[in-house]
Amino acid sequence: MSDDTADYTADEMMTVTAARTLRDQMTCFVGIGLPSAAANLARATHAPGLVLIYESGTIGAKPGGLPLSIGDGILAQTADAVVSVPEIFNYWLQPGRIDLGFLGAAQIDKFGNINTTVIGEYAAPKIRLPGAGGAPEIASCCREVTVVLRQNLRAFTGRLDFITSVGFGDGPGTRQRLGLAGAGPQKIITDLGVLEPDDTCEFVLTGVYPGVSVRDVRARTGWELRVSPELAQIPAPGPAELTALRALQAKGA
Amino acid sequence: MAEIVSLTAAIGSAIHDGDTVAMEGFTHLIPHAAGREVIRQRRRGLTLVRMTPDVIYDQLIGAGCARKLVFSWGGNPGVGSLHRFRDAVENSWPGPLEIEEHSHAGMANRYVAGASGLPFAVLRGYAGTGLAGQPASIREITCPFTGEQLTAVSALRPDVTVIHAQRADRAGNVQFWGITGVQKEAVLAAQRSVVTVEEIVDELDPRPGAVVLPAWTVGYVAEVPGGAHPSYALDYSARDNDFYVAWDAISRDREAFTAWLEREVLA
Numbered sequence: 001m002s003d004d005t006a007d008y009t010a011d012e013m014m015t016v017t018a019a020r021t022l023r024d025q026m027t028c029f030v031g032i033g034l035p036s037a038a039a040n041l042a043r044a045t046h047a048p049g050l051v052l053i054y055e056s057g058t059i060g061a062k063p064g065g066l067p068l069s070i071g072d073g074i075l076a077q078t079a080d081a082v083v084s085v086p087e088i089f090n091y092w093l094q095p096g097r098i099d100l101g102f103l104g105a106a107q108i109d110k111f112g113n114i115n116t117t118v119i120g121e122y123a124a125p126k127i128r129l130p131g132a133g134g135a136p137e138i139a140s141c142c143r144e145v146t147v148v149l150r151q152n153l154r155a156f157t158g159r160l161d162f163i164t165s166v167g168f169g170d171g172p173g174t175r176q177r178l179g180l181a182g183a184g185p186q187k188i189i190t191d192l193g194v195l196e197p198d199d200t201c202e203f204v205l206t207g208v209y210p211g212v213s214v215r216d217v218r219a220r221t222g223w224e225l226r227v228s229p230e231l232a233q234i235p236a237p238g239p240a241e242l243t244a245l246r247a248l249q250a251k252g253a
Numbered sequence: 254m255a256e257i258v259s260l261t262a263a264i265g266s267a268i269h270d271g272d273t274v275a276m277e278g279f280t281h282l283i284p285h286a287a288g289r290e291v292i293r294q295r296r297r298g299l300t301l302v303r304m305t306p307d308v309i310y311d312q313l314i315g316a317g318c319a320r321k322l323v324f325s326w327g328g329n330p331g332v333g334s335l336h337r338f339r340d341a342v343e344n345s346w347p348g349p350l351e352i353e354e355h356s357h358a359g360m361a362n363r364y365v366a367g368a369s370g371l372p373f374a375v376l377r378g379y380a381g382t383g384l385a386g387q388p389a390s391i392r393e394i395t396c397p398f399t400g401e402q403l404t405a406v407s408a409l410r411p412d413v414t415v416i417h418a419q420r421a422d423r424a425g426n427v428q429f430w431g432i433t434g435v436q437k438e439a440v441l442a443a444q445r446s447v448v449t450v451e452e453i454v455d456e457l458d459p460r461p462g463a464v465v466l467p468a469w470t471v472g473y474v475a476e477v478p479g480g481a482h483p484s485y486a487l488d489y490s491a492r493d494n495d496f497y498v499a500w501d502a503i504s505r506d507r508e509a510f511t512a513w514l515e516r517e518v519l520a
Contacts, residue, residue, distance in 0.1 A: 164381050
């Protein structure tokens with residue numbers, strides 16, 4: 001990266017990019033970490049009516065800063081409604097009421113399938129990861145999904161060690177065959193740029209950040225990455241975006 | 254009918270070696286004091302059930318209480334790995350740990366089935382995932398009305414469920430509010446139950462969104478102020494986020510963990 005873009009971090013660039021994709025009045029199922037930061041940034045800037053839903057059962061939470069966990073008291077105290085865990089999954093997520101789900105991943109493949117379970121063999125894992133949580137049903141039931149993760153060869157792999165959450169399976173038609181109601185992953189936002197699925201359900205590079213080349217992205221992708229003919233140059237975070245994000249982080253919950 | 258007893262007596266009476274034990278509380282109201290008491294009483298061979306094993310089960314696993322873990326998300330929320338859980342799965346320390354893993358939606362529905370007296374629950378879930386290949390608890394099922402392919406998950410019926418609540422009255426009626434998680438279902442699914450509470454009061458005045466478990470659905474009630482720490486009890490205590498962060502270093506190293514266990518739990 002050049003010097004004039006050195007005053008923000010890769011995480012800030014990712015968070016701002018993710019926040020920009022959110023529209024006012026959307027309903028958004030968010031996890032802790034970068035997704036929560038992005039959703040709260042959007043709510044603090046261009047999307048004040050964004051409805052944040054956490055799997056702890058808090059619907060319409062309005063934290064003033066960033067909570068450390070999905071069950072922080074501030075989420076319950078500021079929510080429009082607090083429901084039980086069976087209810088949040090059965091009544092709210094499962095029927096497809098929620099517009100967008102945000103997911104992280106340890107590994108992702110070119111069809112947007114996600115592994116958050118193990119690295120290595122399941123029975124004798126090299127690294128035991130946390131596992132599924134709410135992700136499989138967020139991936140199948142939300143109207144669409146955005147995946148946020150850092151791009152490197154370990155994460156962007158040709159073959160997943162385990163399928164925790166289904167993106168497009170092995171290509172067109174898989175979601176319909178499995179009966180998955182939502183449209184699946186529509187964006188992967190990384191620390192280099194943005195990937196979106198083409199009509200073969202394969203993720204292709206559609207945008208890069210300032211100072212990032214296509215070669216940089218290909219060098220950190222474990223499959224033959226294709227590039228959209230309309231590759232976008234994604235603008236750096238603006239002062240208003242960075243100020244709002246840093247204020248949220250400084251406040252904590 | 255609920256008996257109001259000490260925490261030591263409640264755990265001593267309710268939990269036996271080899272039991273299947275669920276300690277629930279979704280980030281909020283996690284029954285940490287009860288978990289430490291199980292460690293102190295040196296229970297062994299437990300099957301531990303919990304959606305998010307969290308720091309509470311990291312402690313029980315590291316202390317050698319568990320034979321098997323049934324769960325859906327095993328991380329330190331907002332921090333990273335559960336190192337004792339990982340050490341058990343990756344290196345069988347302090348002993349091998351059998352695992353049975355689900356998604357949150359699957360676990361929540363398994364408790365609902367248990368509470369409902371049904372052998373299974375139905376959901377849209379698991380299709381196409383690596384989790385689906387566990388025939389003991391996950392099967393495909395055909396809707397008898399529409400022919401649609403759905404997923405059945407077997408009921409959870411713990412021997413004992415342990416929860417923490419804000420309050421109980423002197424008859425043992427239990428009340429909790431805020432994020433209420435899956436605790437009602439977990440208690441109603443279990444054969445026995447232990448509820449620790451912040452305080453025992455003369456009368457339970459209504460609270461918005463509160464869950465009340467009538468005394469006749471509860472086994473033992475013990476007054477344990479601060480019993481959720483480092484988790485929290487809304488309107489009584491705040492989540493000790495610093496402890497969750499500190500746990501990463503304590504739990505990462507076997508010796509540091511063992512020293513913590515001796516100093517903070519067993520001493």
